[in-house]
Structure formats: structure tokens, C-alpha cells
Amino acid sequence: MDVCLVIRQRLEELGLEQKDLANAAGVTESYVSQLLTRKKLPPAPDRTDIYDKMGSFLNLPSGKLSGLAKHQREEALKRNLGGPPAPLFKEVRELILRKCAPDKQKEIRAIVERQPFGELERIVTQKLLDVVKSVAQNELENENWVHLVARLSGRSYEQMRVIILEFLDTDVFHVSAEDCLSFLDPLIESWDIDLTTFDMHIVLNKRLALGPARKFEFVEKEADQDCEEEPGLKEFLRDRSLNGKATPEEIEFLKRLRFRGKHPTPLYYYRELQNLRDPVHFGALAPRVLRRKTIGQSQPKGQSVAPMHKQRVSTKPSRQE
16 A cells, blocks of 8 residues: 555545645645656655645544655665666756856866766765755745745746655756756855865855855764763763753763773763863953054064154954964
8 A cells, every 4th residue: 555545545535636635735736646646756754744734634643644655665766776877967967067166167067077977966966955955845834935936936836835845855866957947046056166075165045045155074083983982971971960961062072082992980071071161271262452553663572652653553353374
């Protein structure tokens, strides 16, 4: 039994039609029709924004539809893993290259044309998708935002919601020209990448996406950075008399402490926490001092400025190298 069959059966039992389900879920009747005729895969199982609405409307147990969707999508993935992934659509590649920083476009284009859908093209496309999908997911229930995006692409509110739902289910192997036209093009202003470290910097359209530009880094970690948590730290965290309601930031600091050949006791972590909280152990920030610039005369160290020369006071902090 799959999602399509369950929905069909419930609609018949309740005497309802596809358009009733579409209205309840905030999508078009065409979307529901394609879903029930298996012309499209059901949304990802974590898409509570649609499964909760459908399940509530059809009086189904919570999680019923998403559980069926998970199994159905896993079976489809197994069938699709047999062959190599298809390259990006030409329109998708051209849009991504057009949004690239001008001083990198030529170099990036040469790489992706030499290695179609190679590592670099997949990394860039995946990160751009991740950022735009996170914006779309956060704004899905924001009617004003959906209306704005719909107007920019000349679509109705219901049509735009369907397009967003389908976009949230796409991946780097299936991103389409329609996805670019509706989301990547209007939301992404530009992107840049360091070809040595593969750090990416993505600038979003401030009209459609609030918040600063996004930066992604590939960080090298020491081999022992992911080692098992110290027994003494575990005991410290369990003992309320020792941990003193430690904050998440303080706990994270303690977890990052590393010891070679030693295993600290819970008491060590208690003392470390007290040291971290004691302001005596941390120097105060130095106040900004006004610098005096003398016009027309050098000022040797230790000597005062002659009173007949004018002075100019600068309130700007000195530049730190």
C-alpha cells in the first residue's frame, strides 16, 4: 500500500473529491491529480507542511502518510541508482555560471566544461540548492512572501505553493530549468568560491531573503576531535551539584577540551567551569584612546607639543594591522 492508494480510498470513504483535498492542503487540483496517478513521487516524509494538512483532512493517524511516503521514495531511489546521474540541464548550468563572481566565471566555466557534472559543479549546485531551499522552507507558510514570488513569476498563489513543494523535494541530480526560473534566479544575487579551500560565499536577494550572506567552509579537524566523550565529563554533567546549571555554551567549551594519555575527573571539570566564569581570569577590553596629530611639527617621544602649533584631534580608532 502506498500514499496514492490510501488517499484515494479515504476520499471515496468520506465522499470527497480531489479539489476538496487540494483546497485543504493549499495546493492545486492538478498537483493532487498527478500525485494520485503516480505521475510524481509523493513529497519527502519530513514535509509536515503538506502531510499534516492532508492527514488531518482525511482523518488519518498522525504520521501515516509520511511513513508510507518514506517507503515509496526509498523503493524509487533503489530503482534509479542503477545508472549514472544525468548532467545538469544547459539552462541550469548557464544560470549558475552567470551568478558566479565575474573574476571567476572564465575559470569555473573551463572546469565544468572539462568535467561535466564533476565534483566542483555538484558542490556548487548543492550548496546553492541548500541555501535557496532553506529560504523557501522557512517562508512557505508566509502568504505575503508566496504572493510576492508568485507575482514575480506571473503565477497564482496556489500554483506557487505547488512549485515550492516540488522544489523542496528536488535534489542536485534533478534540479530543473523551472527551479532556476522560479527560485535560483530571483533569490541568488551572486556566489563565489575559493578553488583552493572550496569555501563558498553566497549573496541572496535582500528583497526576498532576510539575513546576511551565507558562507560555507570545509574545515580540517584533528583526528581526535570526534573521539568519545570523557567519562569524567559524563559524570560531571550528571551531577547537578557539580555542573551548577552549566549553559550549553559552557558545556560545548568543556567538550572541546582534549587530553593526551590522561582522563580528568568530574572535579576537574567543576574547577574548569569556575575558572571560565571568573572574570578575574579574563582581561577587560582596552578603551579607545584619542590620538593627537600635530600639524607642521614632528613630536619626539617624551616631549610636549609646542603651544603655537595647531592640533587636530582624531576620534577614529587606529587601524589594526
